[in-house]
Amino acid sequence: MTETVSRPTLEAVAARAGVSRATASRVVNGGDGVREPLVERVRRAVEELGYVPNQAARSLVTRRHDAVAVVIAEPETRVFADPFFALQLRGISKELTAHDSQLVLLLTEGRDDHTRVGRYLAGGHVDGALVFSLHLDDPLPELIHGAGVPTVFGGRPGWGDGARPAVYVDSDNRGGAREAVRHLVGLGRTRIAHITGALDQTSAVDRLDGFRDVMGEADPRLVVEGDFTPAGGERAMRELLERCPDVDAVFAANDLTASGVLRVLRERGRRVPDDVAVIGFDDMLPVAEQTDPPLTTVRQDIEEMGRLMARLLLRDLDRRTGKQGLDGGPAGVVLPTTLVRRASA
Amino acid sequence: MTETVSRPTLEAVAARAGVSRATASRVVNGGDGVREPLVERVRRAVEELGYVPNQAARSLVTRRHDAVAVVIAEPETRVFADPFFALQLRGISKELTAHDSQLVLLLTEGRDDHTRVGRYLAGGHVDGALVFSLHLDDPLPELIHGAGVPTVFGGRPGWGDGARPAVYVDSDNRGGAREAVRHLVGLGRTRIAHITGALDQTSAVDRLDGFRDVMGEADPRLVVEGDFTPAGGERAMRELLERCPDVDAVFAANDLTASGVLRVLRERGRRVPDDVAVIGFDDMLPVAEQTDPPLTTVRQDIEEMGRLMARLLLRDLDRRTGKQGLDGGPAGVVLPTTLVRRASA
DNA sequence: GTGAAAGCGCTAACAA
């Protein structure tokens, strides 16, 4: 039970293969510049001994960790109420795995956590960081910058554009919103409303901008602020019906909001899409497919976003070890969205 | 840009404070047995230099990592379709954070990944592991056992009970199921059906057992196999209506299944709960609260499960470093469930 | 192409 069967070391492998530790090390790390027969012998020794390199020892000298931190800064529980988060993680995980990198998850839940995360990143435990769910006033970017860790953001960061060029991956929130609203226009709707997301997040702002791109300033009463939650959607929809009873279409900032909208419409006896057409955003399957009627929505490929973030970061890391510089590359990558037509619009 | 501003070492701190590295180390690790004025000087030096210990160097000698692996072995996408996973992670994260331990996430998606995970755990990168979503034929427990890493399982592992005493945390699936079915009985229902989950998972088996505890073997046609998904629920419900058109209550293995059930009932014009009462399991909010009608269901405290798993593991780890043995403690911890009444039953 | 040797930054005996 307490038999901590001390794992074999490189030393042991070298001894068994009848070579020096240096040669054994070379083989373990790819085997370049080692003659074939020796490579073979070392490989066998590794196999027989069940040797696994001690990462701590390796990191100590290489200063690489083959690990990436994923920071999810979401004080609210929103992230946990939808599969967004899980899908991103999956995409990231796949990509990191393919590069033999480990995923260290840092969930934060308030001010204290922020300094903890800052310290961790500054401590040089990981090679880089992927950071999500930033709000406009979030202190995290500052901390991260201070930590000097290569970072890719999920979603366009909110601080003054260009002030500090950040690498990020985002969906085409604005373009997607435009497409959604144009679809409603194409349906012949004239009183098209928008229920926004939490406007301290760039995704919400961008979707609102997309709405305005098509509708102009129109009737300002047709824009109501929501918060990306079903409850927020309900509240906003009630307000909207009060302000503009003649509304005939709603573009909701996300599917969760749309589900709240649908509930209020049903409760008020408005038929969807006949009386009021509704479009969401995300194409979060468990929501969009289960609503009544099924939701027409703007799809974003969440998993691909995660994957791309990881890829960008790893590329950056590889670059730093190899040729320094080659500088920047694209600061932001924006993925396309697609309109998924179901029954609600 | 390439200024890898080499972080200050303990050596530097010691020099600045005018003490030996050993003393500096003692202060950094709690400062026991060091006279106050020295402690003070070292603390200041740490502060001024912005010193952060190099974890790799530390691990190399202590053989501790202050890191725990969370293994989620879910080949299917089910995990990602619900917030289960996110909630568990949150519970785990909170607990680990409180113990200054890091969370390394290992997502697996097939056979290859299993050996990768096995290697990683065997490689001694983490102090322990938390493992989820095991299926009956999963090779992971074997690999993990081989790796010799302290482990706590999420959900009762499926292999032969007692064969290998595993530490796990689970919900009272059986008791919860009993309570649900009894509630239906109390409602005066007599033709009560059960749509199971994927029966290669112990949670599904346990819920079925709970159903049988109350209903006996009853009419075997009233039990239909599902798979924890809405689509599975729909399919099973269709079959059920065909077999037993007189069914007046359904206990679904989880909320997602129940949502499928509700959809089929609506489509067939059966009123819920008037004609058919429906109960789910999980109390997964975004689902249970959004269905029409809102779902009566058996609630399990997912976040608490995660938290408890982490606590159990950390306790075990502390024990090993301190007094060895003290052996086992409870092999399994089962958390209570509660019936949440909404409109569907 | 291969090996010998010098650390990476830290902790933990052991001395003082």
Next chain:
DNA sequence: TTGTTAGCGCTTTCAC
């Protein structure tokens, strides 16, 4: 109480 010293297991010049 404090300092000295010997490694932890690995990579990486630098000779050979």
